[in-house]
Amino acid sequence: MSLIYALRDRYPHLGFDDRPLVASCDDGWLGIMHAFLHDADKAMVPGGTFTLQQVREKMGGLQMHYEIADIAPAARRAIDDAHRQASARSFHVCEICGRRGRLNNFSGLWKVVCTEHADGKLGKGVPFVGPFDVQDSYSPEADPFVAARPTAAEFDAAPIIDGWLVEEQGECGSRPWLYGWFFGKPDIGDGEHGHTSPIVQMDDMVPPRWVRTDNWLYRLGIHYLPAEREIRYWAQKLRRRPLAYGEPPGGSNGIEAMLIFLRSTGRLKSMKIDRMEQAYREEEQDQEISRGG
Ligand SMILES: [Zn+2]
Secondary structure: OOEEOOHHHHOOOOEOOOOOEEEEOOHHHHHHHHHHHHHHHHHOOOOOEEEEEEEEEEOOEEEEEEEEEOOOHHHHHHHHHHHHHHHHHHOOEOOOOOOEOEEEEEOOEEEEEOOOOOEEOOEEOEEOOOOOOOOOOOOHHHOHHHHOOOOHHHHHHOOEEEEEEEEOOOHHHOOOEEEEEEEOOOOOOOOOEEEOOOEEEEOOOOOOOEEEEOOOEEEEOOEOOHHHHHHHHHHHHHOOOOOOOOOOOOOOOHHHHHHHHHHHHOOOOHHHHHHHHHHHHHHHHHHHHHOOO
């Protein structure tokens, strides 16, 4: 796993020293680690010190070393419980990709992997048939954090949403959902635009590759920033045909050509197009700043 930055901003009640933290495990466990740090951060609100010293894979599972001091016994218990949960979860989550996994033995090396990653760089894994520690009451099926993750086979069979966007502002405080162009979903034509049911869980890898909603699992295709996406959405809509698979929404002529096209149709108020263009220019500028350009 790469170096982890910005932990200090994300978890303000946890102490991190100035050295970058090196985690010696793969990225598939980032979500588990963040869920643990989130719980630890909550437990540290009343005060005390928490120092994360090491994140690593040991005997196939995730192990974190931390030091806590000057905190109430209940807070210490909460953190230790969260760590036990993180470790238990890691035995069911592919260390490489974060989908559902199981413990495999690769010629003596233990690693939790999905079926896709059980046959790769490390050779062919032999699944561990168990049982795990009988004292361990953890059930992955009862833990939504793990249960919502797709298996590799389920992922491969899932429909795709291209040009997806999370709609955070649901009506009446409902959960967020996604908009996008659908492919491979039986009840909507390929390349039609629509929205999903509310999100249950989204992949924690960057960029995310799947989302589980109340009704479906989807693979996530290409993603655009909101202002660019809005221009693409209208350009595609006014072309009056479904999106072809693999084609960028709005056509592949670039945003400038799309803006000219939108103005030429006369079907949108020019004020609306001006507003979209303005938002797009600002988005571009922000991108440049964040790229350090
Ligand atoms: Zn995997």
